[in-house]
Amino acid sequence: MIKYILKRLVMLIPVILVTSFLIFWAMSLTGGDPALQIAGDKATPEQVEQIREELGLNDPFLVRYAKYMAGMVTGDMGQSYVTKRDVFKTFMERLPNTLMLGGAAVLIAVLVSLPLGIYTAIHQNTWKDTAGMIFALFGTSMPNFWLGLMLIIIFSLTLGWLPSGGKTGFASLILPAVTVGFGLAALITRTTRSSMLDVLRQDYMTTARAKGCSEKRVIYTHGLKNALIPIITAIGLQMSLVITGSVLAETVFSWPGIGRLVYDSISKRDTPMVTGSIILCSVLMCIINLVVDLIYAFFDPRIKAQYSKKG
Amino acid sequence: MATETKATTKVKSRTLFQETWRRLIKNRGAIVGMVFLILLIAVAVLSPVLFDYETDIIGQNMAEALQPPNAAHWFGTDEYGRDLFARVLYGARYSLIIGVGAVMLGLIVGTILGSAAGFKGGITDSIIMRGIDIFYSIPNIMTAVVIVSLLGTSTVNLMIALAFSCASSFARIVRASVMTIRDQEYVESSYAMGLPTWKIIVKHILPNCLSPIIVQITLLIGTTIISASSLSFLGIGVPAPAPEWGALLSAGRGHIRDASYMCVIPGLAIMFTVLALNLLGDGLRDALDPKLKK
Numbered sequence: 001m002i003k004y005i006l007k008r009l010v011m012l013i014p015v016i017l018v019t020s021f022l023i024f025w026a027m028s029l030t031g032g033d034p035a036l037q038i039a040g041d042k043a044t045p046e047q048v049e050q051i052r053e054e055l056g057l058n059d060p061f062l063v064r065y066a067k068y069m070a071g072m073v074t075g076d077m078g079q080s081y082v083t084k085r086d087v088f089k090t091f092m093e094r095l096p097n098t099l100m101l102g103g104a105a106v107l108i109a110v111l112v113s114l115p116l117g118i119y120t121a122i123h124q125n126t127w128k129d130t131a132g133m134i135f136a137l138f139g140t141s142m143p144n145f146w147l148g149l150m151l152i153i154i155f156s157l158t159l160g161w162l163p164s165g166g167k168t169g170f171a172s173l174i175l176p177a178v179t180v181g182f183g184l185a186a187l188i189t190r191t192t193r194s195s196m197l198d199v200l201r202q203d204y205m206t207t208a209r210a211k212g213c214s215e216k217r218v219i220y221t222h223g224l225k226n227a228l229i230p231i232i233t234a235i236g237l238q239m240s241l242v243i244t245g246s247v248l249a250e251t252v253f254s255w256p257g258i259g260r261l262v263y264d265s266i267s268k269r270d271t272p273m274v275t276g277s278i279i280l281c282s283v284l285m286c287i288i289n290l291v292v293d294l295i296y297a298f299f300d301p302r303i304k305a306q307y308s309k310k311g
Numbered sequence: 312m313a314t315e316t317k318a319t320t321k322v323k324s325r326t327l328f329q330e331t332w333r334r335l336i337k338n339r340g341a342i343v344g345m346v347f348l349i350l351l352i353a354v355a356v357l358s359p360v361l362f363d364y365e366t367d368i369i370g371q372n373m374a375e376a377l378q379p380p381n382a383a384h385w386f387g388t389d390e391y392g393r394d395l396f397a398r399v400l401y402g403a404r405y406s407l408i409i410g411v412g413a414v415m416l417g418l419i420v421g422t423i424l425g426s427a428a429g430f431k432g433g434i435t436d437s438i439i440m441r442g443i444d445i446f447y448s449i450p451n452i453m454t455a456v457v458i459v460s461l462l463g464t465s466t467v468n469l470m471i472a473l474a475f476s477c478a479s480s481f482a483r484i485v486r487a488s489v490m491t492i493r494d495q496e497y498v499e500s501s502y503a504m505g506l507p508t509w510k511i512i513v514k515h516i517l518p519n520c521l522s523p524i525i526v527q528i529t530l531l532i533g534t535t536i537i538s539a540s541s542l543s544f545l546g547i548g549v550p551a552p553a554p555e556w557g558a559l560l561s562a563g564r565g566h567i568r569d570a571s572y573m574c575v576i577p578g579l580a581i582m583f584t585v586l587a588l589n590l591l592g593d594g595l596r597d598a599l600d601p602k603l604k605k
Contacts, residue, residue, distance in 0.1 A: 018445050023457055030460040110316050137593075141586035143537045145544055146560060146578030243450040248541055252564070264544055266456060278457060282449045289448065 005294065012286050017069070024065050032110040034271060037081055046089040082268045085278035091258065095284075096165065098257035101249065102242045104173055105180035106235065113185040114231070117192020119221065121200060131150045132189065139186020144245050148179035149254035165254035176253040180245035184238055191234040195227040202226075228299050236292030243281060324366045334434045334598035341594020347587035355403040367397045369552045383468045391564060395573065398554035399580050404467065405555040405583065412470040412534040414528055417477025421526075424478065425485025430493055442487070443479045451476045451538060459547045469548050473535050484527055488520030517573040529592035533585035542583050556581050 247259030372392035453596025563573030
């Protein structure tokens, strides 16, 4: 298993190299002349040239990319044009806030969608099932940043229960987490329902009932455990949605995470910050995908056995 | 007499389209979605006739700024006194054009990549699919940010940016379908008859993977409309003063305290459009593959 994890980590390297190359190439073509941007309008051509030389902008593209990646390994991804702060450090400072928001959103989504998905599957073709599916349909059709705005109008401006933005404690996490988690909950509810419906028709469920197991035990021990793999796959596939949702929710709620950082950097045309953040987000996504793969093994012994053979 | 019998038999048999349609119209949700979308397309087509872009859509009238919904302005007015009802209706054009345009562009690219990967297999398949896997590792919104930064903000560039993620979805679906069909006997006989590969793919393989593609088109148009509005909301989508729904929401955010209707209405327009597309997509999936419903 450890061998397998190491193998997967090594396989991440080409993915990260290709992704970062594409992003670095694309971003190097945008944003005009960085030296001119740093020097300002009043700088002389000599001053601009000096900055260009200092930043290594006169080097060929591949040399610049190689230097950038070498810097990334040591945690040096350049400086922001606007704040003059280290890109890697700024990203790492914001990362825990986004992970906190994403984690809370996934937690809310799982806590709502698993029971709802199971409930609708058990009560298939009744009004309870229809109501659950209507919730899921609305959840997948709603733009999450709009949901965020609606939550602010209701819970902050009208009722005054929760803060409308910033990071001021646990209360300020609730609305952004619900905003990101709602769409995710809708998707997981649909997957849980269909996965449970498949499992409920299996012969071993009838056998479990015939053995005299309680209905609760039949559903949760025999049913849910077998239905979990597609559900975890769905959650894993939606991690990109969590990151996207976080970018938007952080903008709506002024939450100091990566999304807000990317948004501010784009609006201020801070190319090193945008490039660095996007490359690091892709690395983060690769790591999350790896973690999801490892979680499969935890829930499904068959996959674990396969891993052991591979390792 | 013999001809009459033949004719009767013909009437009884249904084509795939007729059979799908028969099942689709039994689905109430799909009908609601379809009617809503027909109305929305009519609005999008007719809005340049109903409204003058220069005066009704982007023309400013500061005397009537920030009026809440009333008899004269059903959806109220924005901070420049522009009628929100006219802007929301006109905005349907942008959302539909971007949604349909990006998905169609993605469909063309994805189908070419997916069929090449599925049909050729081997190294071609590995290169294309690893490329798509790498692409999948970047969150969609980040890819769109990079592409829009590269090409500049415009409706067409936004469409291209969003088409990338659609292309990867289609490539996966088409590849999977092609792989299941490529070993069928009728494909082998086409080969034996000397048909070129591209002709076999276009004439014999693609028509047999239409069902999942049609369903995916419907569902992806909805997702793309949400993504487009998200990018406009972030200020990197359709440039102002065009009344794209995401841009309307972004403008409304500044007035969330004094004119919250500016935030509510464009969002409802997005939600109902995507809801209609999802209802139709789900209905089409059940109609094209009744086994799934059971």
